[in-house]
Amino acid sequence: MWFEEEPFIEDFQNALSDAGITFKKFIETPRSIHCLLKPIEDGVFESFSIGKTYQTKDNLGLIPGRLSLHSYEDAIAKSWSDAFMGKPPALRIITSIRNICLEAEKNFGYKMAIIDTSPSLGMLNRVIISTSTGFFVPCMPDMFSTFGITNIGQALKNWKNQFNTMYSLLSDRKRDYFPKDFVKFLGFTIYNARKYTGQNDLNLAAAHYSYVKQLPNVINRYIPKECYEQLKDVVVAEPIGGQAVMHSHNTLPSMAQKYRVPMWEVPNLENLLPEDVGTISGNRKLYYEKRDLYHSFADDLLARIEAVEG
DSSP states (O other): OHHHHHHHHHOHHHHHHHHTOOHHHHTTSOOOHHHHHHHHHHTSOSOOOOOOOEEEETTEEEOOOOGGGHHHHHHHHHHHHHHHTTOHHHHHHHHHHHHHHHHHHHHHOOSOOOOOOOSOOSHHHHHHHHTSSEEEEEEOSSHHHHHHHHHHHHHHHHHHHHHHHHHHHSOHHHHTTSOSSOOEEEEEEEOSBOBOTTSSTTOBOHHHHHHHTTHHHHHHHHSOGGGSTTSOHHHHTSOTTTTTTTBOOTTHHHHHHHHTSOGGGGGGOSOOOHHHHHHHHHTHHHHHHHHHHHHHHHHHHHHHHHHHHO
């Protein structure tokens, strides 16, 4: 897919003409997120359509990422000052990712759009996070996670001030481009931590436990309170899903990626390679257990989203 999209990423309008197809025909095939955004980035169209998504399961679609998306970040940066003046092309660029998510809801009935962002706090993630309903921070049990949440908290304060200033300068109609409320903090997860049963209340190795227990204080100190005021302090202080996805998954995720199915479906596959059968069969119970654990994680996350949405 990425190779096929290269001409459109370089020059969307000419590539569309060379292909001899309409934009409507072009999006009948699932496209990467950057390819969908490219007409807006190039100023070719004033509006766009999501077309199709990759259907991975019933009611579950995927819009693939693309490394070239960094150029869209440049477009956002160039449009930032114009957005304060209410210029429509700038507002379209800044809100286009949010609008793709809203169109997916309208066209396909999706109830939720989950965006996997990089750790960067640059312009692209500023726009994605700030115009979302909520976000959570995946953490490793180490010092970098404490610094990461600190930096996110400081960024949120700046972003909120900037968007408040922008909203105050826009007309009511143009303010409708954006969500009514600033993004909410849903909490954090701990992933791939070393399990040590009975060592403490989280069954973690001592070194990992010490960092995990620091995170609630870091959140309380640096994340603006208004970003999680709908959640109780005791909820925010606990990892999303508790211990459900906290401990090491060993090679289970790698096998799931290899066969492109959820972990708990791996043991039942009929196309397992001979060299994998023994390893997978020996861990069959672990694979199956992950399903209930991830359901528990999802239930907690959904409860937090429901709380911040009121």
